[in-house]
Amino acid sequence: MTEQLLDPSDLINFDSLLTEQELSWRATVREFVTEHIKPNIAAWYEKAYFPREIVPELGSLGVLGMHLDGHGCAGRTAVEYGLAAAELEAGDSGLRTFVSVQGSLAMSAIHKHGSEEQKSRWLPAMAAGEVIGCFGLTEPTAGSDPSSMKTFARRDGSDWVLNGAKRWIGLATLADVAVIWAQTEQGVRGFLVPTETQGFSATPIEPKLSMRASIQCDIEMTEVRLPADAVLPDVTGLKGPFSCLNEARYGIIWGSMGAARDAFEDALAYAQQRLQFDKPLAGYQMTQQKLVDMALEINKGFLLAVHIGRQKDAGTLDLHQISVGKLNNCREAIEVCREARTILGGNGITMDYSPLRHANNLESVRTYEGTDEVHTLILGQRLTGVPAFR
Template sequence: MAENSAGENNDVLDLDALLSPDELQLRGSVRAFVQERIKPNIAQWFEDAHFPLELVPELGKLGVLGMHLKGYGCSGRSAVEYGIAAMELEAGDSGIRTFVSVQGSLAMTAIHTWGSEEQKNTYLPSMARGETIGCFALTEPTAGSDPSSMATRAVREGDTWVLNGAKRWIGLASVAQLAIVWAMTDDGVRGFVVPTDTPGFLATPISGKLSMRASIQCDITLDNVRVPETARLPFAKGLRGPFACLNEARYGIIWGSMGAARDAYQDALAYAQKRMQFDKPLAAYQLSQEKLVNMMLEIQKGTLLAIHLGRMKDAGKLTPAQISFGKLNNCREAIAVCREARTLLGGNGITLDYSPLRHANNLESVRTYEGTDEVHTLILGKEITGEAAFR
């Protein structure tokens, strides 16, 4: 956490001391990008329900698309560095961080982990540059938390696969050039790289959203979509394929949610220091200070947790249950921080002049996708009791 406008230090635990010079330099670069390109525009983008496609190649130049992957034009940065980038991007808006996550943690990771050399060389370099956008089609209208019940089917006919079904809440699908589509086959769940201009593929943006308005989520219909055998991800079999990608995205959320919380807190703190009521600033009242302290405590603890999990990931020791721990805790606390921050802004807090309620609304989506609170609670419940309680 940086110093606020009044000069007081918000990094009470001195968490910056846990970061290397390279990590701090990366944070500075991404933070400057957010300050210059996102913050001046995000209120209008959110109000207009507009995703700024012009940012995509800029994010490629910034080196944050698939930045945790090695080779094929990707940056090959550490897990902690990816987390730092996610935190700074989500301090701008969850929709922008979500794009980076869908592109890198989901679509690019699927190809990098489960794809053929030909698929990697064909798609990953242009995706890293932001010239090709990918989406990740797993969730269905009737299969959200339980992907094993997916109804989308892929049937092989010689050297061709025919896909039929529907997907829902698929980020960026209407502007993507390729989709990673997961479908049930006679041999279990398989993944396919499907160009979005393939006949029978239709992506329709979901309207009327109260959250993630500066982003795009879609319904997809697959009507006899035909792709060659070479479109199948050869090393993905079963739910292990999509779950590995989901864990990459969940890891980024651990960091990103704290970025949203930090930005909301800093907005509230700056406001409380300037807003005069009963002849003194709001920040001089005990109740205001209690709110600010409680927010600061959760942000510092959540950021410390993110750093710890990031170091474990870089050491190859991070488990899915530990990722669930971070996602459940940090999303839950980030929403509470943003809502509390709004209270310090009074009526002004319900406008787009300030970030807390926008962040809180966005975090309702972040809290839901890549596993709801309930799913992560049950994952952790199984971890500590040894008993699976999903059914």
């Protein structure tokens, strides 16, 4: 009975698929979210405020770069990473996005493609939340097609000089270091750019209707001069940023379902307490159909997430499966949140309840790390063997 109270959407005994270690880790992250995020998120969202003060606490929790080994990182499994992402996004997509940008993008780029010197310099401080990173790939005219990026790095003696612009870059105004991807004469390369470097500037994109407890920015780079050792040495080409994007996309598979679950729980509790025509909303057949349909999609979404996570841990995951999870779970999560809002009626548009905030955030989550259309085309190519991107 206790587990039913903890996870009222669970119709399939999902926890039986998890180990004791996984359950304990999920409980730890859930407790953090309950104590530090949920009591504050409505005010943060309304004020469009990113709570930088909890970054060191997230570091102490061990969720920054949690799936990476060594250099102060926790070395968690893919499933443990996913469970944490779900709990964080049950708090808010903006906070899970911070963890994703820091760990799955910026830290992963350094961990996968950096030199030992770069890893030692940046990763321990980033894992502790003492240093914030950002990941500059998307440009004003290069979103779904990063191969068309205009940012260019040229050689000048032993130095590199960067010129260009990036857009929708999370955390850029707070970041201490930016991972910037740029065209070179040898192909796309990654560069570690301390944000205090002359010629680098970041500006918040405001105002926003989504991801308000997070920061997304424009970056401008004008004659940004970097030493030779600023380049990530172990990768050339778009496989570099794509390897990081797949880590972030994987986290979204879980995170989106965390948002859906939280919206469902708000709607269920409200339906059980709200009286209409002398009985609770939960006692009406149409309300029960909504609740059942939402719970089924949440259960299916978490089953898909843990299946993909187990394969990732086993090293047997095909990359197109990440597209299956990202496309399906984002699409279903946003519908769950919208449906949950209908149960709340007019009260559902207030900040007292989470579903509409989650739905608004998921509009961004559904778009970044590959739109529905991009993931559809990835899967279409898998099914037919014919690429249809152009």
